[in-house]
Amino acid sequence: MWKIDTTYREEFQSTFERLYDKMAVLKQSRPLPSIALSKIKEQLSIEWTYNSNSIEGNTLTLRETQMVLQEGITVKGKSLREHFEAKNHEKAINYLFSIVKDDYELRCIDILSIHGLILNLIEEDFAGRIRNGGVRITGANFIPPNANKVSDLLDELIDYVNTNPLDLNDIELATIFHHKLVWIHPFFDGNGRTVRLVMNLLLMRKGFPPAIILNTDRKKYYEALNLANNGNYQKLMLLMCQALERTLNIYLSSLPDNDYDFQEISSIVNEPGSFYGQEYISLLARQGKIDAHKEGRNWYTTKKAIQDYIDNRQRKRNIY
Ligand SMILES: Nc1ncnc2c1ncn2[C@@H]1O[C@H](COP(=O)(O)OP(=O)(O)O)[C@@H](O)[C@H]1O
Ligand SMILES: [Mg+2]
Structure with missing residues (x-):
């Protein structure tokens, strides 16, 4: 066995x-x-x-x-x-x-x-x-x-x-x-x-x-x-x-009307108002903590995935 x-x-x-x-x-x-x-x-x-x-x-x-x-x-x-x-x-x-x-x-x-x-x-x-x-x-x-x-x-x-x-x-x-x-x-x-x-x-x-x-x-x-x-x-x-x-x-x-907008992490973090840096988001991606995937050597995620992670952490803080 x-x-x-x-x-x-x-x-x-x-x-x-x-x-x-x-x-x-x-x-x-x-x-x-x-x-x-x-x-x-x-x-x-x-x-x-x-x-x-x-x-x-x-x-x-x-x-x-x-x-x-x-x-x-x-x-x-x-x-x-x-x-x-x-x-x-x-x-x-x-x-x-x-x-x-x-x-x-x-x-x-x-x-x-x-x-x-x-x-x-x-x-x-x-x-x-x-x-x-x-x-x-x-x-x-x-x-x-x-x-x-x-x-x-x-x-x-x-x-x-x-x-x-x-x-x-x-x-x-x-x-x-x-x-x-x-x-x-x-x-x-x-x-x-x-x-x-x-x-x-x-x-x-x-x-x-x-x-x-x-x-x-x-x-x-x-x-x-x-x-x-x-x-x-x-x-x-x-x-x-x-x-x-x-x-x-x-x-x-590929679904019609889907709300996924995957972008390279570097382009998301370079937008004005972005909260975290590239290294941190990349780390979360590599560790599987956010919804992300790799294409070639680059990581892709969505703004929503990052927001979900932040909200979730906030919620956890409020509980404990
Ligand atoms: N350290 C390891 N322990 C167990 N399996 C391994 C290890 N390193 C490689 N392998 C597996 O062995 C495969 C290579 O074996 P091989 O028979 O030559 O398969 P293939 O010819 O299809 O690559 C790797 O693709 C991997 O799946
Ligand atoms: Mg072989």
Whole structure:
């Protein structure tokens, strides 16, 4: 049985609530305007492919990934393998969308199929196959379990996700699944790309959009995984919530008559009458204390999110 330290929970309560509220708004406004929707979905698929592959070492840029996927162009100077990785990842996303539904239950065969698509034409010998030997993860503070344990551990993890004994919410469940799967490291290669797809099945089946871990957060992501290996889920949970908030915000901003006005923090604080400085607001954003998300290296928030934070603090002061 997996022991999970849930001491992160208290700190994340309001963030979880906000993410669920946003998802509910999104669900209520369905059907969304279809042209806008399919555009966002397409753009997110490209971003997802670009970010997940570049975390793994693929050197195609976002624009190049887009050209390969949308226009079928071959990029000079980039290997065949990198082109396959982009196309394979897109196929895996499409597969994900084809199997996701409200009552989706995680199955081992789906994890293997997704892994098979990821390494198709690249590593034919072990695409879709559990490893039969040892592996090491560069920079990790542990060595993944022996190959003869992998199959049982994987079954146990899938059972854990489907029975959810601690009654974790969907975001927690996806985060813990994400970490435990890369900890088991069931495959010789492609573990990261596979788990960043499969964890989104767990979110998407509940009506969330996919959470995309950004390449610019690669270092943070690896540090968070090392902390999780020691049982501390705080940082990984924050990264997951922020990734999810970003895609939720992208969808919500596309709704007709929405009142979201996301701006770069630097432009908000430079307006006359702005109360706090850029450093402070950026800190609140990074810590997940205000409704904010990251694009590339910049943080975006709304004036309302800052005001809500101030009001909330004021209220707390009045209570205590
Ligand atoms: N310290 C760590 N602890 C646990 N997992 C890690 C650690 N560092 C990296 N990982 C995971 O391992 C993945 C890399 O494994 P790999 O099989 O090469 O996957 P891929 O080829 O898709 O990147 C990373 O994307 C990450 O998810
Ligand atoms: Mg790899």
